[in-house]
Amino acid sequence: MIRLLSLDQLRESLAIALDALRVSKLRSGLTILGVVIGVATVMTMATIVQGIRDQILNTIAVAGPTTFYVMKIFQTTPVNPDQLPAHIRIRPDLRAEEAERIAELPQIQYAGIWSQIQARLDYNGTRTQAVIVYGADDRFQQIIGGELLEGRAFTRAELRSGAAVAVLQERHARQIFGRENPLDKTVQIGGRPVQVIGLYQEPANIFSPPGQEVGAILPFEFTWHAYRIDKTNALFFCVKPRAGVTVADAEDAVTMTMREMRRLRPADKNNFDLISQDQILNVFMSVTDIFFLTMIVLASVALMVGGIGVMAIMMVSVTARTREIGVRKALGASRRDILLQFLIEAATLTGVGGLFGVAVGLAAGRGVSRLLNVQGETPVTLTLIAVAVSVGIGLVFGVIPARRAARLYPIEALRYE
Numbered sequence: 227m228i229r230l231l232s233l234d235q236l237r238e239s240l241a242i243a244l245d246a247l248r249v250s251k252l253r254s255g256l257t258i259l260g261v262v263i264g265v266a267t268v269m270t271m272a273t274i275v276q277g278i279r280d281q282i283l284n285t286i287a288v289a290g291p292t293t294f295y296v297m298k299i300f301q302t303t304p305v306n307p308d309q310l311p312a313h314i315r316i317r318p319d320l321r322a323e324e325a326e327r328i329a330e331l332p333q334i335q336y337a338g339i340w341s342q343i344q345a346r347l348d349y350n351g352t353r354t355q356a357v358i359v360y361g362a363d364d365r366f367q368q369i370i371g372g373e374l375l376e377g378r379a380f381t382r383a384e385l386r387s388g389a390a391v392a393v394l395q396e397r398h399a400r401q402i403f404g405r406e407n408p409l410d411k412t413v414q415i416g417g418r419p420v421q422v423i424g425l426y427q428e429p430a431n432i433f434s435p436p437g438q439e440v441g442a443i444l445p446f447e448f449t450w451h452a453y454r455i456d457k458t459n460a461l462f463f464c465v466k467p468r469a470g471v472t473v474a475d476a477e478d479a480v481t482m483t484m485r486e487m488r489r490l491r492p493a494d495k496n497n498f499d500l501i502s503q504d505q506i507l508n509v510f511m512s513v514t515d516i517f518f519l520t521m522i523v524l525a526s527v528a529l530m531v532g533g534i535g536v537m538a539i540m541m542v543s544v545t546a547r548t549r550e551i552g553v554r555k556a557l558g559a560s561r562r563d564i565l566l567q568f569l570i571e572a573a574t575l576t577g578v579g580g581l582f583g584v585a586v587g588l589a590a591g592r593g594v595s596r597l598l599n600v601q602g603e604t605p606v607t608l609t610l611i612a613v614a615v616s617v618g619i620g621l622v623f624g625v626i627p628a629r630r631a632a633r634l635y636p637i638e639a640l641r642y643e
Contacts, residue, residue: 254539257536257539257575258575258576258579258582259579260530260535261576261583262582262583263583264527264531264583265579265580265582265615266583266584267587269584269586269587269590269591270590270591270594271520272591273587273588273592274591274594292466292467292476293465293466294476294500294501294502295462295463295465295500296320296324296328296462296465296480296500297320297461298314298318298319298458299317299499300501304459305459307456307458307459314458317498318497319457319461320339320457320462320463320498323487324484324487325337325463327487328463328483328484331479332468333476333479334468334471334476334479335466335467335469336365336369336464336465337464337465338362338464339446339462340361340362340464341360341361341449341450341453341461342359342361342460342461343359343449343454343455343456344357344359345415345416345417345453346415346416347398347399347413347415347441347442348413349402349408349413352401352402352403353402354398354401354441357395357440357442359442359443359444359449360440360442360443360444361443361444361445361447361448361453361455362443362444362445362446363380363385363446364380364381364385366379368466369466370428372426373426374393374424374426375396375425375427376396376409376424376425377422377423377425378423378424379393385445385446385447387447388447388448388450388451388452389448390418390419390421391420391421391445392415392420392422392442392443392444393422393424393425393442393443394408394413394422394424394441395426395428395439395441396425396426397427399422408422409425410422410423415441415444416452416453418452418453420444426443473502477500477502480500481500484496484498536572540568540571540572580615580617
């Protein structure tokens, strides 16, 4: 019987709360706007961050968790190649002979020297935005994944001679060629004419946000002679261990070989860096952690503003309904009943804001994900948490007005005009 009575009280309080919302639509709408913004921020940021993390893992799965890289120096922020600090300037540049020596090690399946530049693709005046252009070899697909849709990869002769040939990313090729078949046509890449020999479709991953997609792959020797290569930030070895060889063993073998070729003494520090997939993952995870922190701060501010608005409107509501409270108490309503009524009103106010915020956040998350070329799904658990938090905000900030209403004396309340 007690349980049925509690359910009746809950339904009655909800009905009163919804009536209060309908009576003052503008005031209620402005109040819940802060909650909507806060929850929508959480949902949008969570969708983006989840998509970024998923694509990081997909990228590592494509390249293989054992692939690692050798660089002159590894830093999260690229350095200016024209103004290198002394500790970087004294490091020697990577050389093709070192990559060839590493490739001969019994622990290594593949090792190759790659370069990376940014350039525009141009065909008869139609240009792309700046894209990544790799200088690589015929094993590029094994390292960065994807699929060769049409044409062919480089021949050994083209790689040795540095022939002006290119495999274009299929989407960018369609952008500049339209319906015309790109194969065997000449395209300008960074102002240099090259012949298109293949079309390639890269896998979607975090390393290719808008403006940073892989646009073309050229023979390394061609990029080395045709373009200015940033030897500090954009020259590296890709290394894959043989099956059954651990990354640690492969890295040890590469380190010993590099030190031997560079005549380093036992007391000398390495003048090169090895970067594993785990290190890359940690770097990007730290970036996404910053996104999460930003999301929490922005959402907290917005929810705090919404909570203060809820408290303000509930204080106004208590004042405006003082006589109503007196009538209810005169008819037998207890302090607990009045407290429950106004707490439920506050929770309803923020709960409605939470639901609207989830809807806005889902739509905004999908829109921003498409804009950033990130495929992400909003975590269902986070959706439920967002709604629960918004209701909790209403309960927390509704306590003071509810307690004020519950403590009103019936006689004084009935006298209130």
